[in-house]
Every structure is written in structure tokens, then in C-alpha cells.
Amino acid sequence: MVKFDVFPEILPHVKYIWSIFLRHVETSDLLNEIDLTIGHGERSDIKISGDFHKCIEGRKYDHQSMFRDVPLFLTESGKPDYLGTAFYLINSLQEYDSDLEDKFGRFPYEASLQSRFECSTENLVVDYFRALFEQTSQLKSGLKWKDLPSGIFISHDIDLIRGALYEEGVWAIKKGRFDILLSLIWMEFISDPYWLNIDQIMNINDEHDVKSTFFWLVRNGKARLNGQEISNANYHFKSPSIQNTIQKVSHRGFFNGLHKSISTDSIQDEISQFQDAPEINRNHYLLMQLPNHYHQIEESGIKLDCTLGFAPYHGFRNSYGLPFQPFNMFEKRPYRFVEVPLHLMDATFRGYHFLEAEQAERIMIEFIESNQTNCLISVLWHNNFFSNYKYAPWLNVYKRVLMTCREMGLKSWNPRDIIENYLTNGGN
Numbered sequence: 244m245v246k247f248d249v250f251p252e253i254l255p256h257v258k259y260i261w262s263i264f265l266r267h268v269e270t271s272d273l274l275n276e277i278d279l280t281i282g283h284g285e286r287s288d289i290k291i292s293g294d295f296h297k298c299i300e301g302r303k304y305d306h307q308s309m310f311r312d313v314p315l316f317l318t319e320s321g322k323p324d325y326l327g328t329a330f331y332l333i334n335s336l337q338e339y340d341s342d343l344e345d346k347f348g349r350f351p352y353e354a355s356l357q358s359r360f361e362c363s364t365e366n367l368v369v370d371y372f373r374a375l376f377e378q379t380s381q382l383k384s385g386l387k388w389k390d391l392p393s394g395i396f397i398s399h400d401i402d403l404i405r406g407a408l409y410e411e412g413v414w415a416i417k418k419g420r421f422d423i424l425l426s427l428i429w430m431e432f433i434s435d436p437y438w439l440n441i442d443q444i445m446n447i448n449d450e451h452d453v454k455s456t457f458f459w460l461v462r463n464g465k466a467r468l469n470g471q472e473i474s475n476a477n478y479h480f481k482s483p484s485i486q487n488t489i490q491k492v493s494h495r496g497f498f499n500g501l502h503k504s505i506s507t508d509s510i511q512d513e514i515s516q517f518q519d520a521p522e523i524n525r526n527h528y529l530l531m532q533l534p535n536h537y538h539q540i541e542e543s544g545i546k547l548d549c550t551l552g553f554a555p556y557h558g559f560r561n562s563y564g565l566p567f568q569p570f571n572m573f574e575k576r577p578y579r580f581v582e583v584p585l586h587l588m589d590a591t592f593r594g595y596h597f598l599e600a601e602q603a604e605r606i607m608i609e610f611i612e613s614n615q616t617n618c619l620i621s622v623l624w625h626n627n628f629f630s631n632y633k634y635a636p637w638l639n640v641y642k643r644v645l646m647t648c649r650e651m652g653l654k655s656w657n658p659r660d661i662i663e664n665y666l667t668n669g670g671n
């Protein structure tokens with residue numbers, strides 16, 4: 244019997260994180276025979292710290308005042324509170340009352356505890372769960388720790404369809420490849436631009452048994468954000484070529500999702516533009532504020548959101564590698580959707596760190612190699628990086644990443660698999 248001896252106001256939080264912990268343990272009937280207390284007392288087998296209680300009850304979430312030397316809540320006698328800390332990390336509570344913003348209005352990576360403790364590439368929650376298991380004799384003697392096999396989740400944000408003639412054309416001129424320039428011009432002329440390459444992307448993915456997800460922007464043109472101009476799509480969502488492509492994606496067993504634009508439209512407004520309402524979303528620019536974003540996602544009926552990643556840095560924005568249902572702090576229950584954290588994005592390496600493709604490849608492979616368990620590695624590759632010309636080295640990186648994943652035996656997950664496995668009670 245597991246007994247929860249905690250203040251009633253945080254009982255739902257503790258039960259929630261305990262249920263996530265149990266995913267990592269080979270549970271059996273033995274769990275019912277084990278006597279275990281999870282509580283605030285120093286004699287509890289698993290300890291919940293006063294600091295965690297204060298954090299939740301006082302709604303004070305700033306990591307600077309929460310953690311001193313390590314990102315870990317400690318009890319008054321200095322014992323680790325792994326469950327409380329896991330709850331705090333998984334739900335990105337550090338972002339809840341932060342008014343720090345980068346130039347796009349996002350929670351800045353530099354302000355995060357992942358940056359402060361240099362732990363962005365550590366699946367810290369799993370490390371804490373494992374330590375909890377190892378240090379709790381009742382668990383260790385009767386049950387077995389379970390490392391879940393890692394998988395991959397591949398997706399493509401479709402921001403740019405037009406623009407190849409300029410970018411690839413300049414490249415072709417520099418290389419003296421006027422044959423390529425002419426073919427780019429021809430493609431524009433027949434309204435089949437080079438970056439409308441979704442078929443090619445699906446062909447490559449099919450070679451690796453990957454049914455990926457394409458995120459579409461329904462709004463185009465410029466939007467104003469924090470006093471600056473930002474581009475939404477440079478294509479028309481309603482145009483026949485885009486609509487036909489979206490149909491083709493689903494006919495071939497791939498997936499379409501909403502790429503929520505920078506606008507005052509609600510997610511529902513944007514979903515209503517689709518012929519078949521998508522259940523999947525990622526926000527353009529990964530722009531969101533927590534917890535508002537989670538409220539909006541739930542209200543819209545979206546079942547899978549893929550926005551939780553740091554654009555300027557790869558790794559774990561919430562220090563946890565697997566999909567999860569975030570916890571609604573106001574209603575004290577899990578939200579009715581699954582969040583799939585984003586780990587690796589082409590633009591992080593090229594746009595933020597100005598790396599060469601080969602350098603990015605090394606970092607990505609190293610990340611994948613060190614996360615062969617307990618992680619659904621989420622990779623975002625934009626369609627314009629599937630180019631045989633200017634971005635050809637980046638296409639090669641993508642292919643080698645897929646090959647590496649395959650050699651390691653990582654299964655490719657699609658949104659349907661994820662919802663089935665990670666949304667409890669069908670989200671009701």
C-alpha cells in the first residue's frame with residue numbers, strides 16, 4: 244500500500260508525479276504488498292519537502308530563489324525531494340511567473356535553470372526517478388527499474404514555400420550553375436516552386452519507415468510582435484497547390500498539424516481553416532507563454548502539442564525526455580492533451596549558433612547516442628532544408644540522423660501512437 248501523507252492541497256500534485264514515476268518501474272501485484280509512505284515527515288520513506296509545498300501553495304516559482312547549488316528541492320535536514328523536483332521540472336514551473344522575455348516575447352533560454360546549471364542536455368527527471376528508486380529500499384527489494392526504449396518523432400514546420408528562386412538562385416549563380424537557375428525559374432513559372440517539396444520529404448522519410456508530421460501556417464504575410472515585424476507563411480494556405488499537398492500528406496499516411504501563427508486569432512479560428520481539423524499543433528517561432536499556452540491548447544481540443552523546446556539551444560526545456568500531460572495548477576488535474584517536448588531543430592544550429600552542417604551533425608548524433616533510453620527524441624527539420632543545392636549539406640545531416648536512429652533500433656512514433664500511449668482516459 245502506498246500512503247500519501249502530504250498536505251491535502253498538494254495531494255493531487257504528488258499523486259500525479261507518482262503516476263509518472265511508476266511508468267519507469269516494472270509494476271506488478273507486488274506494489275500492493277509494499278508498505279510505503281510518501282510524505283513531509285522525516286520518517287516518510289519518500290520525502291516531500293516543505294520548499295515544494297511552499298512553492299506550490301505560495302505560487303512562487305522562480306528557480307533563483309528555489310535552488311542554490313543544484314536544481315533539487317531539499318528537506319530541512321538536507322534530504323533530496325526527487326518527486327517534488329520532478330513535478331517542478333516536468334511542468335516548467337520556472338516559466339509560470341517569469342516576466343523575462345527574449346525579443347520575440349519567449350521565456351529566454353539564458354534565464355532558465357537549464358542554462359544556469361548547464362543541464363540542458365540532461366534527462367534530469369529520469370535521473371531523479373532512478374535515484375529515488377535506488378534509494379527507496381521497499382521499491383528496490385521488490386520491484387524492478389525499467390528503462391523505456393527511446394524513439395524518434397520527426398516533424399517539419401512549413402514556413403517557406405516561396406523564396407527558393409532567390410535563395411537557391413543566388414547560390415546557383417555563385418556556383419555558375421545556370422542550368423539550375425533556369426530550372427528554378429521554370430518551377431516558379433509553372434507555380435510548382437522548388438520548396439514545395441513535400442513529396443520529396445515523404446519519399447526520403449518512407450525510405451526510413453518514418454511517417455512524419457507537417458505543420459502548416461494558415462496566416463501569411465507580416466505580423467507585428469513586440470514592436471518588430473515577423474513573417475508568418477510566405478504561401479497562401481487556401482491555394483489549390485497547398486490544399487492538394489495537404490490531402491496528399493494524409494493519403495500517404497503522414498500527418499498534418501496546425502502551425503499556430505503569430506496573430507490574435509484563436510487556435511480554434513485557425514483549425515477551422517482546415518478541411519480536416521488537425522489534432523496536433525506547434526506554435527510558429529515556438530512562441531508561447533506558460534501556462535496560458537496550455538489553457539489555450541486544451542480549450543481548442545488539440546490532443547498533441549509539440550511547442551515545448553528552446554529555439555536557441557538543443558535539449559530538454561523541461562528536463563524530461565518523454566511525452567506527458569502537463570498539470571493544470573488551477574484545477575489541480577492533468578490537462579487533456581499530451582505535450583511532446585522538442586529536442587533538435589535545424590534552425591538552432593544554423594540560425595542561432597551559425598554552425599556548419601557537419602558540426603551540427605556531431606552534436607545531434609552525440610545527443611541521440613546519449614539518450615538511447617527514456618526519450619522520445621523530437622526532431623524538427625524545415626522543408627527548405629531538404630534542398631539539393633544551397634542547403635544540401637543539411638539534407639545530408641538529416642539523412643544521417645535518420646540512419647543513425649535506425650541503426651540504434653529507435654522506433655519512429657507518429658502522433659497517433661503518442662496519443663494512444665500517453666493520453667490517459669482518452670483525455671476526458
Ligand SMILES: [Zn+2]
Nearest residue numbers: 400402527528
Ligand atoms: Zn515556423
